[in-house]
Amino acid sequence: MREFLADHRERTVPVVLYCATSGLLPFVRSLLLFLCLYGCFLVLSWLLTRSRAVVAVSVLVTCGVTGIYSALLIALSANSMETVLSKYVCMGLSLSMIFCTGVIVFLDLPTFEISRIAKFVFRADLPVCAVLSGFRCVPVIFSASQDALLALRLRGLHRKGLLSVTLFLENVTINFLEFIADFGLQVSRLDLRALAHGATYASWTHVWSYVYVVLAVAGVVL
Amino acid sequence: MLSCAIQSIRYGPRVVLENLSFTLRKGGFLLVTGDNASGKTTLLSFVAGVLAGDTQVRIDGRCDFPAGWSDSNIAFLSQNPEANLVGSDVRSEIFLHGGQRLARIEQTLNVLRFPAVLLGRKVKDLSGGQQQLLAIVSALVRDSALCVLDEPTAMLDAQNTGLVVDAVSRLLDVGTTVIVSSHNASFWQDIPGRRLHLTRLGTHSLAPAPEPNLGLSPDPMKGNGSAHRLDVRRLWYAYRRQQPTIRNLSCCVSGGDILHVSGRNGCGKTTLAKLLAGVLRPSEGRIRLDGMRIQEIRGYRPHFCGLTLQNPNSQILFPTVSKELAYCASLPSPDKEFDPHVYASDTCLRLGISDQADPRSLSFAQRKLISSLSYLNMPVLHILDEPAASLSDPLSDHLLRFIKIRQKLGLITVVISHGSDLLRSIRTKEVSLDP
Numbered sequence: 001m002r003e004f005l006a007d008h009r010e011r012t013v014p015v016v017l018y019c020a021t022s023g024l025l026p027f028v029r030s031l032l033l034f035l036c037l038y039g040c041f042l043v044l045s046w047l048l049t050r051s052r053a054v055v056a057v058s059v060l061v062t063c064g065v066t067g068i069y070s071a072l073l074i075a076l077s078a079n080s081m082e083t084v085l086s087k088y089v090c091m092g093l094s095l096s097m098i099f100c101t102g103v104i105v106f107l108d109l110p111t112f113e114i115s116r117i118a119k120f121v122f123r124a125d126l127p128v129c130a131v132l133s134g135f136r137c138v139p140v141i142f143s144a145s146q147d148a149l150l151a152l153r154l155r156g157l158h159r160k161g162l163l164s165v166t167l168f169l170e171n172v173t174i175n176f177l178e179f180i181a182d183f184g185l186q187v188s189r190l191d192l193r194a195l196a197h198g199a200t201y202a203s204w205t206h207v208w209s210y211v212y213v214v215l216a217v218a219g220v221v222l
Numbered sequence: 223m224l225s226c227a228i229q230s231i232r233y234g235p236r237v238v239l240e241n242l243s244f245t246l247r248k249g250g251f252l253l254v255t256g257d258n259a260s261g262k263t264t265l266l267s268f269v270a271g272v273l274a275g276d277t278q279v280r281i282d283g284r285c286d287f288p289a290g291w292s293d294s295n296i297a298f299l300s301q302n303p304e305a306n307l308v309g310s311d312v313r314s315e316i317f318l319h320g321g322q323r324l325a326r327i328e329q330t331l332n333v334l335r336f337p338a339v340l341l342g343r344k345v346k347d348l349s350g351g352q353q354q355l356l357a358i359v360s361a362l363v364r365d366s367a368l369c370v371l372d373e374p375t376a377m378l379d380a381q382n383t384g385l386v387v388d389a390v391s392r393l394l395d396v397g398t399t400v401i402v403s404s405h406n407a408s409f410w411q412d413i414p415g416r417r418l419h420l421t422r423l424g425t426h427s428l429a430p431a432p433e434p435n436l437g438l439s440p441d442p443m444k445g446n447g448s449a450h451r452l453d454v455r456r457l458w459y460a461y462r463r464q465q466p467t468i469r470n471l472s473c474c475v476s477g478g479d480i481l482h483v484s485g486r487n488g489c490g491k492t493t494l495a496k497l498l499a500g501v502l503r504p505s506e507g508r509i510r511l512d513g514m515r516i517q518e519i520r521g522y523r524p525h526f527c528g529l530t531l532q533n534p535n536s537q538i539l540f541p542t543v544s545k546e547l548a549y550c551a552s553l554p555s556p557d558k559e560f561d562p563h564v565y566a567s568d569t570c571l572r573l574g575i576s577d578q579a580d581p582r583s584l585s586f587a588q589r590k591l592i593s594s595l596s597y598l599n600m601p602v603l604h605i606l607d608e609p610a611a612s613l614s615d616p617l618s619d620h621l622l623r624f625i626k627i628r629q630k631l632g633l634i635t636v637v638i639s640h641g642s643d644l645l646r647s648i649r650t651k652e653v654s655l656d657p
Contacts, residue, residue: 140304143346147536147537148539150536151531151536153523154501154524154528154529155524155528155539155549155550155596155597157539157549167539170539170541171538175535175536
C-alpha cells in the first residue's frame with residue numbers, strides 16, 4: 001500500500017512545470033486537444049482509405065452527436081454556463097470521438113494507430129473529463145454488447161433475424177444511455193478545477209502528452 | 223443540519239413518496255429501509271441532488287446546496303457499481319476521487335482491507351463485488367460533507383460488509399453526514415442514528431396472495447432421483463495472464479438438487495457460472511450435463527441450460543414484463559405439469575405491477591427478480607448468479623418458491639451467492655470456492 005502511494009508521489013510533477021503546461025482554461029485546452037486529435041483521426045482516415053465518404057460520415061456523425069449530446073446536457077444541467085462548457089461540452093466532444101473512432105473501426109481499418117493515440121491520450125489526463133468519459137465509455141459499450149449478445153444466445157434468440165437485431169440494439173442503447181446518465185453524474189461531482197490546476201492526479205505523462213500531440217500533428221501535416 | 227421535506231413524488235400515476243420529512247445533524251447517520259420499490263433509491267437521489275422535483279432539501283438552513291455544500295461535496299454511490307466508476311483502472315479511479323489526500327486514501331484502503339493485488343488492475347477485470355468495493359473506496363476517499371450510499375453492501379460478502387460498516391462509522395466520527403439505504407437493517411444495527419422505514423404506496427398486492435394452481439404433482443419430491451445429472455470433473459480455469467481462478471473443482475449434482483456456490487468477492491463464482499453454462503471453455507477438466515459436454519449441446523440451448531446474470535439490465539430484452547416472462551414460457555417445457563403462464567401472472571400480481579409495465583421502469587430489485595424468472599420453460603439446468611442481492615423479504619420468498627418448484631420438478635438449480643441465509647433451508651449441496 002505504501003509503495004502504491006509512494007509511486008503516486010514520485011509521479012507527481014513539480015507544480016511550476018505543471019502550471020507552465022496548463023496555463024489555459026480547461027475548456028480551451030480541452031477544445032484544442034480535441035481539435036488536434038480529431039484532425040488526426042480525419043487525416044488518418046483519409047490517408048488510409050482515400051475515401052471522402054469516410055471522412056464525411058465521420059464529420060457528420062461527430063457534429064450530430066456532439067450537438068445533440070451537448071444540447072441535452074446543457075438543457076438538463078442546472079449549473080452555470082461556465083461549468084457546462086468546462087465539463088459537459090468536453091464530454092460531448094469526447095463522446096463524438098468515440099463515434100468517430102467507431103466509424104473508422106467499423107470500416108475495418110487498421111486500428112493500431114488509433115489505439116496507440118488513444119493510449120497516450122488517456123494517460124495524458126488532459127482534458128480529464130473528456131478523455132475519461134471517452135475511453136471509459138468504449139469498454140462499457142463493448143461490455144454491454146457482449147452481455148446483450150450473451151443474453152440473446154442463452155435464450156435462443158440469436159437466430160431470430162430482425163427480432164434479435166432489434167432487441168440487441170435496444171438493449172445496448174438503453175444500457176449505454178443509463179450508464180452515461182449515472183457516469184455523467186459522477187464525473188460532474190469531481191472537482192475538475194482542482195484537477196486542472198494540478199492539485200491532483202498530475203503526472204509526468206501529462207507533460208509528455210503535449211509533446212506527443214505536437215509531434216503527432218506535425219507528423220501528419222508534414 | 224440537513225433537512226428534507228417531500229410533498230409528493232410520482233412516477234407517472236404512481237405516488238412513490240408522499241408527505242415525508244426528516245432532519246439530520248452534521249455527522250448524523252440515517253438508515254433508510256423498506257420494501258423493494260418503496261422509494262429508497264428515489265429518496266436518496268433527491269437528497270443527493272441527482273433528481274429534482276417537488277422537494278426541498280435544506281442544508282444548514284439553506285436550499286440547493288449553498289457554498290461549501292456543492293455537488294462535489296456530496297458523494298453518491300448508486301446501486302450499479304459500474305456506473306460509479308470513472309477511471310478505467312483502479313489506480314486512476316482512487317486518485318481521481320481522493321486527489322492528494324494521501325493519508326485519507328491510505329486509511330480508507332487499510333480500513334476496507336482493499337486487496338493490494340487489485341491496485342494494478344483494470345476496472346473491467348474486477349468482479350462485481352470488487353467493483354462495488356472500489357466504488358465505496360472512491361466515495362469514502364472524497365472530502366465529502368454528505369455521503370449518500372444506495373445499497374452499498376448488496377454485492378459484498380459478509381467480511382467486506384463488516385468492513386464497510388466499520389468504515390462508515392469512522393466517517394461519522396470525522397463529522398461526515400451519512401445516509402445509507404439497505405434492505406437488511408441488521409448490518410447497520412451497531413451504528414447509532416436515525417432509522418426511516420418506507421412502505422410502498424399505491425399498492426396492496428404485496429400482501430400474501432393466494433397460491434395459484436400451478437398444476438404440480440402433489441408429491442413434493444417427485445423429481446428427486448430423476449435422471450438429470452451435472453458432472454464436473456477436475457475443472458481448472460485461468461483468465462489470460464492470470465493465476466487460475468478455478469482450481470481442480472469436482473462435484474456431481476443430480477436432478478432435484480440445489481447447489482449453493484459460495485465464496486468471497488473475487489473468488490471466481492461468476493466465472494464458474496459461465497463455465498457451467500458453457501459460455502467459457504474450461505482450461506482443463508470437463509463439465510457434462512446428462513452425459514453431454516456442456517459446450518457441445520446441440521439443439522435449442524434454452525431447453526437445457528439457463529443462466530441469469532448478476533446485472534439484470536443486460537439480461538432484460540423485451541419491452542414489457544409479460545413479454546419478458548412469456549418468451550421462454552412459450553417454449554416447450556420439459557414438464558407438462560408446470561404452467562408457466564399462470565406463474566407469470568402470479569409473479570406480476572405479487573410484485574404489484576402490470577404485466578404491460580416496462581421492465582426498465584421497475585426498481586433494481588424488481589428487475590433482478592424478473593430476470594431470474596425469465597426461464598419459465600424450466601431448463602434442465604438453471605444457474606442464478608447472486609439472485610437475492612438487493613431483494614427484500616417478499617421478493618426473496620417468491621424467488622425461493624421458484625427454486626422449490628424447480629426442485630419438485632426434478633431439475634438442477636445452481637445458486638451463486640456470497641450469503642447463505644436465503645438458501646440455508648433448501649440447499650442440498652454446497653461448493654465453497656474460498657481457498
